[in-house]
Amino acid sequence: MDWLVLHECVYVCVWCGGVQYFNWVQQLKLKSGMAMSSLHVPLLLAALVSVALCQYDDYDYRPVSMLGPSGPNCHEECDCPISFPTAMYCDNRKLKAIPAVPTGIKYLYLQNNQIDEVKAGAFDNVSADLRWLIMDNNLLTNAKVAKGTIDKLSALEKLYLSHNQLTEAIVPSSKALEELKIMHNKLTKFPGGLLSNKENLTSVNLQHNMLTSESVTGAFKGPKKMLSLDVSHNKLKKLPSGIPNSLEILYADFNEIDSVSAGYLNKLPALKYLRISNNKLVDSGLPAGVFNVSTLVELDLSFNKLKSIPEINEHLEQLYLQANEISKFDLLSFCKFSGPVNYSHLKHLRLDGNNLTYSSMPSDAANCLRMASEIMFNENTK
Numbered sequence: 001m002d003w004l005v006l007h008e009c010v011y012v013c014v015w016c017g018g019v020q021y022f023n024w025v026q027q028l029k030l031k032s033g034m035a036m037s038s039l040h041v042p043l044l045l046a047a048l049v050s051v052a053l054c055q056y057d058d059y060d061y062r063p064v065s066m067l068g069p070s071g072p073n074c075h076e077e078c079d080c081p082i083s084f085p086t087a088m089y090c091d092n093r094k095l096k097a098i099p100a101v102p103t104g105i106k107y108l109y110l111q112n113n114q115i116d117e118v119k120a121g122a123f124d125n126v127s128a129d130l131r132w133l134i135m136d137n138n139l140l141t142n143a144k145v146a147k148g149t150i151d152k153l154s155a156l157e158k159l160y161l162s163h164n165q166l167t168e169a170i171v172p173s174s175k176a177l178e179e180l181k182i183m184h185n186k187l188t189k190f191p192g193g194l195l196s197n198k199e200n201l202t203s204v205n206l207q208h209n210m211l212t213s214e215s216v217t218g219a220f221k222g223p224k225k226m227l228s229l230d231v232s233h234n235k236l237k238k239l240p241s242g243i244p245n246s247l248e249i250l251y252a253d254f255n256e257i258d259s260v261s262a263g264y265l266n267k268l269p270a271l272k273y274l275r276i277s278n279n280k281l282v283d284s285g286l287p288a289g290v291f292n293v294s295t296l297v298e299l300d301l302s303f304n305k306l307k308s309i310p311e312i313n314e315h316l317e318q319l320y321l322q323a324n325e326i327s328k329f330d331l332l333s334f335c336k337f338s339g340p341v342n343y344s345h346l347k348h349l350r351l352d353g354n355n356l357t358y359s360s361m362p363s364d365a366a367n368c369l370r371m372a373s374e375i376m377f378n379e380n381t382k
Contacts, residue, residue: 075099091134098122105129111136111160117144123153131176132158140164161185162205169194169206169219181205183230192218200225207232207251216240231255232275239264239276246270253300254278259285265293275300277320283307291316302350309333314344322376323353329360335368344368349375 074080077099078090087107090099095113103125109132116139123130130153140161150159156174162183169182171194178200187209195201201223211234220229221242228249231240236255243250248270257279265271272295281304291299292311298318301310306324311333329351334344346369358377369375 073102073104075102080105101126101130103129107132109134110138113138115139116141118146118149120146120148122146122149127152128154131155134158134160135164136160136181137163140166142166142168142170145170157200171195171198173197175199177201179203179205182209184208187211188215190216190219192221195220196222198223202226203228205230206234209234211235213237213240218242220244243268249273251275252279256280258282260287260290262287262290264290265296269295271295272297274298277302277304279304281306286310302353312344312346314342317345317347319346319348320350321354322350325354326351327355329356329362329365331362331365331368338364338367343370345371347371347373352376352378354378 070078071080071082071085074088075090077093077095078088080088080102086105087109088101088105089109090113091109092112095110095115098110098115098118101108101123105126106129108126108130111134115135118140123133133150133153133156141164150170151172153159153172154174155176156172157176158179159170159172159177160179160181161170162181162185164182164185166182166185166187168189169187169191171177171180175197177198180201180203183205185208187206188211190206190211195204202225204220204226205228207230211231213236216231216236219242220226220240221244223244224246226244226247229240229243229247230249230251232251232253232255234255236252236257238257239250239252239260245268247268250268250271250273253275254277257276258281260276260281265274271293274291274296275298277300281301283306286306289311292313294313294315296313296316298320299312299316300318300320301324302320303323306321306326308328309321309326309330312319314335334346335342349369349372356377358375360377361375
């Protein structure tokens with residue numbers, strides 16, 4: 001990363017830290033059932049100021065006004081600050097076409113426009129140099145993205161195409177690609193092999209699309225460093241197969257998943273965070289011990305149709321089971337037996353929205369769940 005990019009990111013971290021912290025606290029409050037009104041006023045004010053100042057925290061972005069006058073070779077509708085000569089800012093300009101991109105540009109911001117077409121040759125001057133291409137919030141369709149434009153950017157590290165009208169994934173040839181975000185589109189296809197040579201890919205975000213289990217078969221094979229995959233808000237009926245064994249985060253909330261195949265998590269030895277909330281999971285779709293893996297730290301199965309607590313590993317720390325149909329608190333789900341060194345490391349357990357109360361807990365639960373600081377039932381929190 002260029003020094004100037006790093007310098008810019010420092011400002012972004014300072015400006016956006018407040019809103020990111022606010023979001024994090026908000027999530028914790030919601031999970032713990034606490035009202036947002038309990039937030040301290042200074043934190044709330046800081047967050048609101050951060051929101052006003054930082055609109056592009058996902059883009060490592062800083063307003064052009066902070067970067068000084070534009071360079072002489074820049075397109076008249078954009079800004080290429082002299083203090084940051086490798087960046088070209090064309091965002092929020094009501095553009096309907098991609099302006100000419102001069103040589104030397106590595107970071108291209110085109111978000112929040114009305115661009116509906118990527119013509120052949122649009123990136124010819126930077127096809128071997130462009131590292132970031134940000135085209136969120138435009139009107140792109142696959143039919144109007146010329147072959148040999150985005151897909152042939154050989155040095156691209158970040159590609160953001162969220163909030164467009166794409167029906168099929170677009171992936172550059174670049175082996176340097178680290179982040180791919182195609183959220184809030186109309187994706188129905190993600191052909192296998194698109195990620196086969198992506199040795200540095202760490203994060204893929206595909207939430208809020210129309211992907212089915214069949215359409216992503218073989219889609220994620222290849223990357224050896226992938227850490228995060230988000231396929232939430234799609235039409236999956238099962239968790240995606242062929243995921244790299246390096247994965248640490250898998251989010252599949254808001255799909256149509258009703259089962260998890262036996263041994264699925266054993267193929268993901270690094271997985272720490274798994275979310276399958278708001279699906280159609282039922283007891284018969286969960287083989288015995290399917291979630292009993294030692295690497296998991298957080299497991300979210302809330303808003304499903306489970307009638308019993310699935311067996312988990314003693315190392316799990318966060319378990320969310322709210323809004324299911326559970327009517328029995330089976331201690332064997334947490335501890336096969338308890339002793340001085342044998343106990344659950346669970347810290348947070350949510351069971352509210354089920355057919356359970358605090359009195360449903362066995363009398364010897366305190367020994368098994370000795371690490372728990374929060375267990376939530378319908379009528380109270382313990």
